[in-house]
Amino acid sequence: MSICIPRLKPASASAALKEGKVSATELCQRCLAAIKETSVLNAYITVREAAALKQAEAADKRYSRGQALGPLDGIPVAVKDNFSTAGIETTCASKMLKGYVPPYNATVVQKLLDQGAVLLGKTNLDEFAMGCGTTDSIFGPVQNPWSYSQQYREKSAEAAQTDNGDYDWVISGGSSGGSAAAVSSFTCFAALGSDTGGSTRNPAALCGIVGLKPTYGLLSRHGLIPLVNSMDVPGILTRCVDDTAVVLGMLAGHDPKDSTTVQSAFQPFTLPSNVDVSKLCIGIPQEYHAPGLSRETLAVWTKAADRLENAGAKVVAVSLPHTRYSIVCYHVLCTAEVASNMARFDGLEYGHRCDVDSSTEAMYAATRREGFNDVVRGRILSGTFFLLKENYERYCLKAQKVRRLIAEDFVKVFSSGVDVLLTPTTLGDAPQFKEFIKEDNRTRSTQEDIFTQSANMAGLPAVTVPAALSARGLPLGLQFIGRAFCEQQLLTVAKWLEREMEVPVLQWHRAMEREHPALPHNKLASLS
Ligand code: GLN
Numbered sequence: 001m002s003i004c005i006p007r008l009k010p011a012s013a014s015a016a017l018k019e020g021k022v023s024a025t026e027l028c029q030r031c032l033a034a035i036k037e038t039s040v041l042n043a044y045i046t047v048r049e050a051a052a053l054k055q056a057e058a059a060d061k062r063y064s065r066g067q068a069l070g071p072l073d074g075i076p077v078a079v080k081d082n083f084s085t086a087g088i089e090t091t092c093a094s095k096m097l098k099g100y101v102p103p104y105n106a107t108v109v110q111k112l113l114d115q116g117a118v119l120l121g122k123t124n125l126d127e128f129a130m131g132c133g134t135t136d137s138i139f140g141p142v143q144n145p146w147s148y149s150q151q152y153r154e155k156s157a158e159a160a161q162t163d164n165g166d167y168d169w170v171i172s173g174g175s176s177g178g179s180a181a182a183v184s185s186f187t188c189f190a191a192l193g194s195d196t197g198g199s200t201r202n203p204a205a206l207c208g209i210v211g212l213k214p215t216y217g218l219l220s221r222h223g224l225i226p227l228v229n230s231m232d233v234p235g236i237l238t239r240c241v242d243d244t245a246v247v248l249g250m251l252a253g254h255d256p257k258d259s260t261t262v263q264s265a266f267q268p269f270t271l272p273s274n275v276d277v278s279k280l281c282i283g284i285p286q287e288y289h290a291p292g293l294s295r296e297t298l299a300v301w302t303k304a305a306d307r308l309e310n311a312g313a314k315v316v317a318v319s320l321p322h323t324r325y326s327i328v329c330y331h332v333l334c335t336a337e338v339a340s341n342m343a344r345f346d347g348l349e350y351g352h353r354c355d356v357d358s359s360t361e362a363m364y365a366a367t368r369r370e371g372f373n374d375v376v377r378g379r380i381l382s383g384t385f386f387l388l389k390e391n392y393e394r395y396c397l398k399a400q401k402v403r404r405l406i407a408e409d410f411v412k413v414f415s416s417g418v419d420v421l422l423t424p425t426t427l428g429d430a431p432q433f434k435e436f437i438k439e440d441n442r443t444r445s446t447q448e449d450i451f452t453q454s455a456n457m458a459g460l461p462a463v464t465v466p467a468a469l470s471a472r473g474l475p476l477g478l479q480f481i482g483r484a485f486c487e488q489q490l491l492t493v494a495k496w497l498e499r500e501m502e503v504p505v506l507q508w509h510r511a512m513e514r515e516h517p518a519l520p521h522n523k524l525a526s527l528s
Contacts, residue, residue: 014073018063023074027118038145041145043179045091052118055119059073070115078178078188083106083225092127093126095373096368098351108219109192126199127376134176135174142171144430145172154473171430176193179200184208190247195235196232208474210498217261222257227338231333241498242270245268248487250268271492277311278313280308280314280493282308284317284421292427294429301424304467318413319409333399333403336387336395345368420480423478
């Protein structure tokens with residue numbers, strides 16, 4: 001197992017480290033320089049330059065002694081700023097947690113560090129991971145690196161404005177937009193995101209990379225600041241499916257600090273180099289022909305299904321009839337859990353405290369009014385309403401029953417012999433920032449999650465893979481949803497699709513190298 005440098009070159013970063021072709025310090029320095037070159041993207045909230053270089057030095061020592069820890073040793077990574085990191089500010093992109101420095105590491109962060117991964121910094125997100133654009137952060141929005149690709153600039157009507165501040169850039173998607181932009185712009189090799197309703201897969205798709213939402217319970221959530229406990233999972237963002245499998249292997253498994261994690265040990269796996277899909281049965285959920293699905297997305301979805309069929313797979317239409325309730329159902333369950341989760345932010349224990357001393361209640365209220373943005377406050381209000389004694393049965397209980405029906409739809413399909421489902425990841429390509437933040441942004445955000453939320457409600461693994469470029473030159477992703485704990489099968493078919501649809505990524509690399517010296521082109525490719 002090794003971490004790939006670019007997916008298009010046979011060399012790999014960990015092999016290059018092992019062979020002494022590159023040092024961990026050099027890799028780290030290059031990534032730090034790339035972070036500076038791409039600061040316009042606003043992908044990082046915190047960059048820990050000195051600490052990262054120190055970690056890299058330690059990795060170099062291990063390599064020189066022949067005692068490398070594994071495939072992640074010396075590999076630069078980034079972590080979304082809603083994972084607790086000991087001694088490093090963890091903000092959730094909110095005023096409420098500005099200045100908060102946790103005393104411990106989230107389990108998945110600790111596992112990365114134990115494997116020798118070099119933690120470059122913490123990435124930007126929508127406040128408390130609520131959103132799908134990374135436009136609602138106190139640190140400002142994240143730009144999609146593809147906003148700077150040659151194709152997009154040529155095709156964008158305002159291409160002429162490239163050099164002034166009003167350049168018509170497109171959003172990264174979210175809420176793990178910082179992690180997706182960081183990986184997509186070559187500033188790190190892998191990043192952690194979180195996924196409650198699509199927050200790893202949505203930005204991965206819009207930024208042209210791979211994003212995995214693992215089965216609920218496969219990765220520990222200890223230290224991940226909760227959004228919706230019954231749906232949250234850490235997500236993995238990388239530039240190729242092989243890398244996802246490597247990182248998954250390092251992070252998965254039981255954690256005594258998270259009682260929802262699996263008891264059994266996880267067997268890390270490598271994916272075959274030649275994937276055979278001919279024995280697979282692929283389901284195409286008919287209800288995913290949703291309103292708002294772009295023609296281009298539909299076309300690439302159909303093309304992928306055809307290619308799978310041509311490669312010998314059985315492709316069948318399936319029905320997930322309760323999909324149509326997923327958005328409202330998610331809204332009730334999400335806000336109810338948010339209302340209870342956010343109660344801990346009261347100005348007493350950590351984070352922001354408002355300077356009001358007339359009464360404790362007044363201090364709480366002022367702190368929460370000041371500390372949270374209106375998205376968070378809105379969800380707390382809705383959730384509190386749904387949780388009222390007189391409303392509980394009507395909303396929360398009903399939503400839980402519908403959630404069960406949504407999950408049972410998947411069970412039925414998978415027990416009928418379907419191995420994986422193929423769906424779009426998003427409705428279309430990345431919207432322009434100025435379009436996205438128009439008034440109906442909130443409605444649009446909820447619609448954007450139509451293809452991703454159900455997997456969270458059912459606890460199933462799902463992965464997005466870059467599949468095409470839109471007419472505007474922006475990435476489009478396709479999603480596979482698999483059976484619970486069948487990540488190996490899921491990633492295997494994802495790798496097949498990635499190979500089949502490699503063209504857009506090639507174009508991206510070329511565009512980056514040729515046209516955009518301000519962004520980090522792939523200097524590391526020269527090593528292979
Ligand atoms: N967009 C969804 C929301 O705002 C999902 C967020 C997430 O997965 N963290 O709730």
